[in-house]
Amino acid sequence: xxxxxxxQINAEQVLRVGQNSLYFEDxxxxxxxxxxxxxxxxxxxxxxxxxxxxKLNLDDFLGAEEDATAAIDRNPFIAxxxxxxxxxxxxxxxxxxxxSDYDSALRLVAKSRGLLFNKALAQQxxxxxxxxxxxxxxxxxxxxxxxxxxxxxxxxxxxQGDTVAARADIDRALELNKNLxxxxxxxxxxxxxxxxxxxxxxxxxxxAIRLQPREPGLYINRAFMRYNLDDYNGAMEDYDxxxxxxxxxxxxxxxxxxxxxxxxxxxxxxxxFTRALQLDPEDYRSLYNRAYLYSEKHDITSAMxxxxxxxxxxxxxxxxxxxxxxxxxxxxxxxxAEKDYNRALALSKKLPSGGDMGNALVSGGKPVSGxxxxxxxxxxxxxxxxxxxxxxxxxxxxxxxxxxxxSPIDVEEEFNNKNIRGRVQERSKRVExxxxxxxxxxxxxxxxxxxxxxxxxxxxxxxxxxxxxLVQLTNIDVAPSDEADINRHFRSIEYYNSYLxxxxxxxxxxxxxxxxxVALRNYTSAIEDLNRALQLTPDFALGYFExxxxxxxxLMAGNGGVTDRQMDIRAVISDLDKAIELSPRMAFxxxxxxxxxxxxxxxxxxxxxxNKAIEIKADFGEAYYNRGYVYLQLGDHxxxxxxxxKAGELGVVPSYNLIKRMH
Numbered sequence: 001x002x003x004x005x006x007x008q009i010n011a012e013q014v015l016r017v018g019q020n021s022l023y024f025e026d027x028x029x030x031x032x033x034x035x036x037x038x039x040x041x042x043x044x045x046x047x048x049x050x051x052x053x054x055k056l057n058l059d060d061f062l063g064a065e066e067d068a069t070a071a072i073d074r075n076p077f078i079a080x081x082x083x084x085x086x087x088x089x090x091x092x093x094x095x096x097x098x099x100s101d102y103d104s105a106l107r108l109v110a111k112s113r114g115l116l117f118n119k120a121l122a123q124q125x126x127x128x129x130x131x132x133x134x135x136x137x138x139x140x141x142x143x144x145x146x147x148x149x150x151x152x153x154x155x156x157x158x159x160q161g162d163t164v165a166a167r168a169d170i171d172r173a174l175e176l177n178k179n180l181x182x183x184x185x186x187x188x189x190x191x192x193x194x195x196x197x198x199x200x201x202x203x204x205x206x207x208a209i210r211l212q213p214r215e216p217g218l219y220i221n222r223a224f225m226r227y228n229l230d231d232y233n234g235a236m237e238d239y240d241x242x243x244x245x246x247x248x249x250x251x252x253x254x255x256x257x258x259x260x261x262x263x264x265x266x267x268x269x270x271x272x273f274t275r276a277l278q279l280d281p282e283d284y285r286s287l288y289n290r291a292y293l294y295s296e297k298h299d300i301t302s303a304m305x306x307x308x309x310x311x312x313x314x315x316x317x318x319x320x321x322x323x324x325x326x327x328x329x330x331x332x333x334x335x336x337a338e339k340d341y342n343r344a345l346a347l348s349k350k351l352p353s354g355g356d357m358g359n360a361l362v363s364g365g366k367p368v369s370g371x372x373x374x375x376x377x378x379x380x381x382x383x384x385x386x387x388x389x390x391x392x393x394x395x396x397x398x399x400x401x402x403x404x405x406x407s408p409i410d411v412e413e414e415f416n417n418k419n420i421r422g423r424v425q426e427r428s429k430r431v432e433x434x435x436x437x438x439x440x441x442x443x444x445x446x447x448x449x450x451x452x453x454x455x456x457x458x459x460x461x462x463x464x465x466x467x468x469x470l471v472q473l474t475n476i477d478v479a480p481s482d483e484a485d486i487n488r489h490f491r492s493i494e495y496y497n498s499y500l501x502x503x504x505x506x507x508x509x510x511x512x513x514x515x516x517x518v519a520l521r522n523y524t525s526a527i528e529d530l531n532r533a534l535q536l537t538p539d540f541a542l543g544y545f546e547x548x549x550x551x552x553x554x555l556m557a558g559n560g561g562v563t564d565r566q567m568d569i570r571a572v573i574s575d576l577d578k579a580i581e582l583s584p585r586m587a588f589x590x591x592x593x594x595x596x597x598x599x600x601x602x603x604x605x606x607x608x609x610x611n612k613a614i615e616i617k618a619d620f621g622e623a624y625y626n627r628g629y630v631y632l633q634l635g636d637h638x639x640x641x642x643x644x645x646k647a648g649e650l651g652v653v654p655s656y657n658l659i660k661r662m663h
Contacts, residue, residue: 022054032651096122129160146176154173202226205218232259254285258402440519514526548579549592607630610627624643629644629658
């Protein structure tokens with residue numbers, strides 16, 4: 001079935017095919033079919049509703065909200081549309097509007113577990129604790145075997161400080177479902193914070209790890225429990241395994257360093273603190289402990305360097321002056337040592353005496369919540385002031401306390417199509433612009449885009465039948481994949497060599513040979529041939545377009561010196577401008593120019609180029625994606641996500657990965 005030509009399509013049939021794609025969780029393809037149905041019959045509510053579901057499952061919450069609203073505008077009696085919009089709004093932090101949507105849906109249906117549950121969660125987020133409790137109670141009266149309902153109410157009880165009621169709800173949830181990892185994590189949290197019962201917490205953490213064995217944070221937190229149960233070997237094993245799962249986990253590296261320090265494995269402890277500082281240069285806890293270990297080893301130079309860095313960050317920290325005073329004494333600088341000691345003593349007298357720190361667990365110098373999990377606050381200056389108000393003993397305890405990390409205790413909202421497998425937005429992809437479009441003898445069709453983009457100028461060249469292969473337009477860099485393909489291009493180059501040696505030169509021949517050179521990544525020769533083609537035919541728009549691309553790829557490949565870079569970039573833009581001058585409707589030239597400008601950091605000019613490309617070609621998905629990327633770079637989150645949503649709607653898969661990162 002073609003993806004274009006909407007005037008002739010059967011909207012109902014396309015809608016059914018789209019629903020089949022939705023059922024098989026092929027959301028990107030489903031969106032393309034729903035697009036066709038919408039283009040054919042824009043007054044129908046269903047295509048918008050189903051497209052909203054697809055976008056919701058791709059975590060495109062803005063797009064899902066907009067489509068659900070369009071469905072409701074066309075038919076205000078679709079309860080599921082209110083639910084989809086409510087979930088989308090809830091994920092965007094618009095909790096009051098989500099509650100309103102759930103109420104609208106509940107007026108159209110007798111009762112719904114998902115609607116009541118989501119409503120209660122949204123009310124809890126709004127701190128409408130009384131209303132949330134009413135909703136949870138109603139939910140559990142109607143659905144007494146819904147385990148996540150008990151977990152949600154338990155979290156509300158904990159928010160209100162009622163650990164007894166929370167523990168009862170968690171126990172009930174685990175009776176109903178013994179594979180509920182969040183239940184064990186919550187119960188372990190209560191055991192530690194209400195009774196310091198590390199043994200019960202350890203047993204529950206074992207169950208959580210059994211259910212989520214690939215979660216490094218769980219091993220870090222179990223190691224903390226093992227440490228408090230005097231199982232140092234077990235704690236060390238947990239840190240080692242956490243680092244197998246996540247070698248860059250600073251909390252695990254730091255904690256292992258502390259444990260090694262405690263068992264006097266000082267050299268390996270120093271290695272851990274050094275590694276933590278490589279990953280996070282502002283990890284002052286690692287700096288403090290490494291300084292102490294260097295002083296223990298009488299490595300005065302290294303210890304002094306660390307202490308001085310510490311004092312730059314905390315200029316009123318008594319413990320650092322005490323440490324430096326001791327180092328100065330070791331170096332024989334008694335007068336300087338006495339000065340540091342007096343400074344430390346004076347600062348200590350200004351601080352409150354005693355000093356129970358409360359919960360001494362910290363993560364990266366940040367305060368933690370009552371649950372023993374990092375609060376997420378990142379106000380560095382305030383944290384430093386908080387550090388400086390502690391006694392020297394309290395400072396030492398804070399800098400030498402084990403870290404815990406967040407456990408995944410969040411309770412997600414519920415929606416029929418929410419639990420999916422293989423979602424495209426989960427695919428790991430480095431955030432970058434969609435690439436330049438280029439002329440190529442190859443293309444890489446996909447199910448979303450089964451044929452290459454159409455460009456009139458390309459059609460004109462191909463229709464002359466003067467080239468040995470058909471030229472196509474693509475932004476997927478496809479090169480010859482086997483020896484036969486490579487040899488085919490070498491033979492083609494030999495053909496052009498022979499032909500040009502015995503015939504009057506034509507621009508099309510130099511252009512054809514340049515395309516062979518591009519396929520073989522010989523950009524220098526390609527540029528030389530394109531120069532010759534343009535000398536013979538100065539109004540050859542495609543020649544300028546492709547020369548700009550070849551120059552850019554040559555630059556990216558590192559050809560030419562650093563001093564030539566700005567000149568080369570100007571030459572690329574000049575070629576694209578000339579292509580635009582000769583073919584003012586060539587949207588792809590504007591798009592490429594936008595990319596080059598964005599790479600230069602000229603985002604304002606890049607936006608103007610993308611705007612023009614979209615003005616010419618309204619379904620230009622890659623241009624929407626790159627424009628969204630640029631808006632995000634400029635700090636305009638709303639326009640960024642809106643453009644990414646449109647790009648995803650038009651088949652640009654990475655859009656959903658980037659949207660997900662923005663939430």
